Amino acid sequence: xxxxxxxxxxxxxxxxxxxxxxxxxxxxxxxxxxxxxxxxxxxxxxxxxxxxxxxxxxxxxxxxxxxxxxxxxxxxxxxxxxxxxxxxxxxxxxxxxxxxxxxxxxxxxxxxxxxxxxxxxxxxxxxxxxxxxxxxxxxxxxxxxxxxxxxxxxxxxxxxxxxxxxxxxxxxxxxxxxxxxxxxxxxxxxxxxxxxxxxxxxxxxxxxxxxxxxxxxxxxxxxxxxxxxxxxxxxxxxxxxxxxxxxxxxxxxxxxxxxxxxxxxxxxxxxxxxxxxxxxxxxxxxxxxxxxxxxxxxxxxxxxxxxxxxxxxxxxxxxxxxxxxxxxxx
Amino acid sequence: xxxxxxxxxxxxxxxxxxxxxxxxxxxxxxxxxxxxxxxxxxxxxxxxxxxxxxxxxxxxxxxxxxxxxxxxxxxxxxxxxxxxxxxxxxxxxxxxxxxxxxxxxxxxxxxxxxxxxxxxxxxxxxxxxxxxxxxxxxxxxxxxxxxxxxxxxxxxxxxxxxxxxxxxxxxxxxxxxxxxxxxxxxxxxxxxxxxxxxxxxxxxxxxxxxxxxxxxxxxxxxxxxxxxxxxxxxxxxxxxxxxxxxxxxxxxxxxxxxxxxxxx
Numbered sequence: 121x122x123x124x125x126x127x128x129x130x131x132x133x134x135x136x137x138x139x140x141x142x143x144x145x146x147x148x149x150x151x152x153x154x155x156x157x158x159x160x161x162x163x164x165x166x167x168x169x170x171x172x173x174x175x176x177x178x179x180x181x182x183x184x185x186x187x188x189x190x191x192x193x194x195x196x197x198x199x200x201x202x203x204x205x206x207x208x209x210x211x212x213x214x215x216x217x218x219x220x221x222x223x224x225x226x227x228x229x230x231x232x233x234x235x236x237x238x239x240x241x242x243x244x245x246x247x248x249x250x251x252x253x254x255x256x257x258x259x260x261x262x263x264x265x266x267x268x269x270x271x272x273x274x275x276x277x278x279x280x281x282x283x284x285x286x287x288x289x290x291x292x293x294x295x296x297x298x299x300x301x302x303x304x305x306x307x308x309x310x311x312x313x314x315x316x317x318x319x320x321x322x323x324x325x326x327x328x329x330x331x332x333x334x335x336x337x338x339x340x341x342x343x344x345x346x347x348x349x350x351x352x353x354x355x356x357x358x359x360x361x362x363x364x365x366x367x368x369x370x371x372x373x374x375x376x377x378x379x380x381x382x383x384x385x386x387x388x389x390x391x392x393x394x395x396x397x398x399x400x401x402x403x404x405x406x407x408x409x410x411x412x413x414x415x416x417x418x419x420x421x422x423x424x425x426x427x428x429x430x431x432x433x434x435x436x437x438x439x440x441x442x443x444x445x446x447x448x449x450x
Numbered sequence: 451x452x453x454x455x456x457x458x459x460x461x462x463x464x465x466x467x468x469x470x471x472x473x474x475x476x477x478x479x480x481x482x483x484x485x486x487x488x489x490x491x492x493x494x495x496x497x498x499x500x501x502x503x504x505x506x507x508x509x510x511x512x513x514x515x516x517x518x519x520x521x522x523x524x525x526x527x528x529x530x531x532x533x534x535x536x537x538x539x540x541x542x543x544x545x546x547x548x549x550x551x552x553x554x555x556x557x558x559x560x561x562x563x564x565x566x567x568x569x570x571x572x573x574x575x576x577x578x579x580x581x582x583x584x585x586x587x588x589x590x591x592x593x594x595x596x597x598x599x600x601x602x603x604x605x606x607x608x609x610x611x612x613x614x615x616x617x618x619x620x621x622x623x624x625x626x627x628x629x630x631x632x633x634x635x636x637x638x639x640x641x642x643x644x645x646x647x648x649x650x651x652x653x654x655x656x657x658x659x660x661x662x663x664x665x666x667x668x669x670x671x672x673x674x675x676x677x678x679x680x681x682x683x684x685x686x687x688x689x690x691x692x693x694x695x696x697x698x699x700x701x702x703x704x705x706x707x708x709x710x711x712x713x714x
Contacts, residue, residue, distance in 0.1 A: 202540045333559040339541055344505050349527030349555035394541035
């Protein structure tokens with residue numbers, strides 16, 4: 121199948137998922153009612169309009185934004201670390217966001233002050249963690265990949281320990297909030313969150329797409345990238361910032377959703393090839409599709425956190441995929 | 451003007467433990483120079499310094515008479531290409547896509563490849579005989595094929611200077627002869643080549659000049675026939691060997707066993 125055909129199929133799938141997410145849910149809405157609510161909202165029943173416009177549409181759009189962000193961040197990280205097993209949590213995004221969110225929730229500020237505080241704190245935590253990792257891994261103007269990787273693991277462990285310490289000292293109710301946040305969910309969000317995330321995703325994905333060829337070169341390793349004329353340190357810092365912003369924006373409004381950033385780039389690469397000019401846009405679309413489907417399942421399964429769904433479906437699928445492939449000496 | 455020049459270079463990976471010590475060399479444009487020397491003598495480090503991948507701690511490296519620090523990376527990559535020791539790419543680029551990365555210094559990251567780019571890629575694939583494998587994933591190539599793909603990528607850069615680190619180490623005899631024949635032809639057409647060798651006879655067969663290094667210093671250098679002398683090579687490698695005149699008028703080296711009495 122040609123690349124174009126595969127791409128169109130993916131787009132068609134995305135359309136189907138969009139329709140399904142608007143039509144399907146715990147509350148009963150017929151396709152006719154949903155159609156009417158979408159195109160002639162003033163004629164639709166109040167309840168139907170609330171369900172379609174107030175709940176389902178923003179929810180699927182948020183799933184799209186977050187799915188795309190996680191997938192693109194994953195693609196960038198895998199090229200960056202020359203390793204198909206990398207994802208944004210490796211540079212401390214998740215643990216940093218978790219610490220930020222924990223502080224906001226436990227301090228009680230998140231519930232009393234403005235709605236922006238929780239995502240703001242999580243985003244700040246994510247970006248601070250990445251900056252910390254980058255600075256700690258810097259040696260004489262250079263940041264070797266291996267050092268960055270190990271520093272990321274160490275910093276993530278440290279930040280997680282702080283989160284855990286704060287949690288067990290917290291009151292029962294706060295602890296529940298933190299745990300729930302860490303599991304990741306798209307429930308009870310709305311247009312505000314959609315508005316927060318989409319601009320980041322669009323801008324960062326476009327920027328990454330413009331420099332897609334540099335991701336190809338970067339995946340060959342620092343030395344060879346240098347020989348091919350790249351200013352490696354500058355290019356890598358740019359991509360690190362893009363990945364941190366993408367993953368940070370996603371995590372900040374939904375909590376931690378695992379496996380999308382790892383599995384989606386991996387599968388996209390198998391289907392659409394390794395060149396990032398094609399991989400970046402297709403992985404973004406595949407990420408949208410994946411998270412929307414996972415969220416639909418989470419919703420229908422009695423509103424469980426979507427992070428549980430992505431992990432429960434993602435890991436067995438990934439394991440199966442690994443067994444299908446012939447063995448490559450890494 | 452020398453194509454590559456190192457002036458009193460001291461370089462290494464840890465402070466106080468130089469791999470190269472006060473090493474100077476000058477490589478004339480149009481030469482085919484082989485670097486030989488024992489393991490750990492600094493051959494790879496020499497290529498790293500000459501290509502600008504490693505900053506010397508003291509001294510300086512020049513390409514076309516200009517210090518490397520004064521070169522824009524992109525400009526340098528159009529002049530000088532490097533075939534490093536073999537590493538398997540982590541992702542399954544096709545051979546054509548992999549070779550196309552050699553055009554990176556010529557195209558903006560967001561731009562499409564031009565006709566000139568495609569021609570350079572095809573020329574590189576043809577020269578290395580990889581055209582039939584063009585749509586194979588690089589992750590499925592044999593070591594020899596991957597080595598050739600790496601050479602093809604460097605040729606796609608259309609460099610005037612080519613540095614190669616152990617280019618023949620994974621090649622079977624036929625591929626060795628094919629690759630070195632290609633390099634010799636490109637050299638006759640004006641490409642300056644600096645390559646490290648483990649196989650002394652291959653170096654003797656193809657190189658016009660030899661640079662022998664030991665413990666990070668130049669041990670000897672000059673036309674191949676002058677360096678390939680018994681006493682010199684024995685002292686360089688600390689092992690007994692024979693140097694004879696081989697077929698095709700090139701020196702031939704035979705290593706001698708040290709676990710039995712040598713009857714020469």
